[in-house]
Amino acid sequence: MNGDDLRFQRRPDRAALVIALILAGLGGVLLFDAARLADVGGGYSGVGPASAPRVVGIGLVLLAIWTAVEAVLGKFPARPRQDPVPLFWIVGGLAFQLVTLKIAGFSIATGVMFAFTARAFGKRNLAFSIPVGIAASFLVWLVFAQLLMLSLPAGPLEHLFFPGVK
């Protein structure tokens, strides 16, 4: 750790303040929903469906205040520097799979996600890794969808080999 990091630690930690805000927001959502449920009542125990969300919501708000205090005091541990590019590849790959899963089928959607993840870890040649990914995903689809009867969406590639499957 160098001098810059130490100075950074002394200042209010902005990222940690954002966490405090998120926690307060989450707590607020729970309390809002609990207020909607409150009139249902809890029968004669006095504890109804709104009680647990209310307790958790109050807890989150208190934790948000505590987090804000620690953020201002700079008590959060130092964070390792992050490289955003690989993160975008992984998130992008997962998002691609999510969007194309129903249309392209398991093998193609997952194969592309596979190649994007490998790209994030340094395998840059997508022309090689996408076919590898699709082939590997197709094998996995064969084992899990055909042998273990898991319902994995089929697409053009799966229909090519197994015309009957859904």
Added chain:
Amino acid sequence: MSSFDFLMQGLGAALDPMLLLYALIGVTLGTMVGVLPGIGPALTVALLLPVTYGLDPAGSLIMFAGIYYGGMYGGSTTSILLNTPGESASIVTALEGNKMARRGRGGPALATAAIGSFVAGLIATLLLAFLAPHVVKLALVFGPRDYFALMVLAFVTVSAAFGDSTLRGLTSLFVGLALACIGIDQLTGQARLAWGVPDLLDGIEVTTLAVAMFAVGEALAIAGNHAGTDDEVIAVKGSVWMNRSDWKRSWVPWLRGTFIGFPIGSMPAGGADIASFLSYSTERKLAKSPGKEEFGHGAIEGVAGPEAANNAAAAGTLVPLLTLGLPTTATAAIMLAGFQQFGLQPGPLLFATNPGLVWSLIASLLIANLMLLVLNLPLIGLWVKLLSIPRPWLYAGILMFATLGTIGANPSAFELGLLLVFGIMGYAMRLFGYPIAPVVVGLILGPMAEQQLRRALSISQGDWTTLFQSGVSATLLALSAIALLLPLVLRAIGRGKALSQFGGDED
């Protein structure tokens, strides 16, 4: 009938060829996945849960038990041959084990870990078998308030008692509890926090959350780190067998580790990492020449003890899980989800309604343990090859199986979206030093605690003091308060170092 008769019956049932095959598949898969660097037992069981979807409950749970034990064995191989342990419970094994491997004694290190795990697994599983009926008897007199107090204790120990910050542990727990509120209320049928989205009515799946946090979050954390270089795998040279002096130096630590690990695992007092850490420091203190001088440079006692403690604790966590339905680690939380997919609720009632299933499960743990010894010693070279898979393919494969499990459980874009969102959340939590296990435990235990509390209050007609009127629940709540406040005080006066060493982000 005594435990012994039940166990014998269970063994008889578990020796069915089909069930043996399931156990064999389970231990093989568990070892395979457990060996992969960066994958601990929690992720191993979460990733492999879908494999068991198609089977009947008995076969599936037996395969699952094999996966659990296999993942524990696999983790020790990783930490000995690669200095990046796959699970926090193995960090201690890496201290001495990796040094031994560097000095060309990787074979004996792996052997003492495997045999120690076997001995500990055997003794601890037998202890589980003999202890379980007694805990069940005790559990039958537990009322709702006692269960609620027990769960509060589990919440505190899993989130706040260990690790380096009470604040961050509690925050993780409350995020898990908040997620647990989503869905239909079990007692009144009211939809909570669903905002009219039908996919949310069933609540958040524990497996989706666990896989997202452990697999996607971990992959993002590793990818985002600048210093992402491959670690060096140390080749196993020479014989994997231990010589006479290795045996002599190993057997006492195995036994000591077992008797340290089992009680810690079976109480809601944290997971296997604490057990292996305690065993390590005990062995270090008690070591005689030549082990005394070797500590820090590869002492076999420092591998034998912690590995035994680690496995004994893993078996120990099955005591509260099977007898009370209480998961005390992330791994146990996922196993509970595995039970629930068949509509089975572990707990005292399961012993009464489905004794055949419970006892063949316990018996198959013994069988799985034996299989693992056979699989691990002669075939170690095969598992070592898995360690040298290049990182891009490894993580691409991990994410493939992570999404496969999610799609297999619920083939909807919504579920994959949750996987992505929770994955990013898991990454952010790692970055800021939040523990992961409390979120998972909070999600599965939250609704159970709520239900018990509401039952208790219905019985007392809304009188909260009922919680302190039973000796059991009053004691448990007092213990929870101590476990919550003591670490705060210790950290405030600067004695918190030892606590943070116990904190792991897995298991």
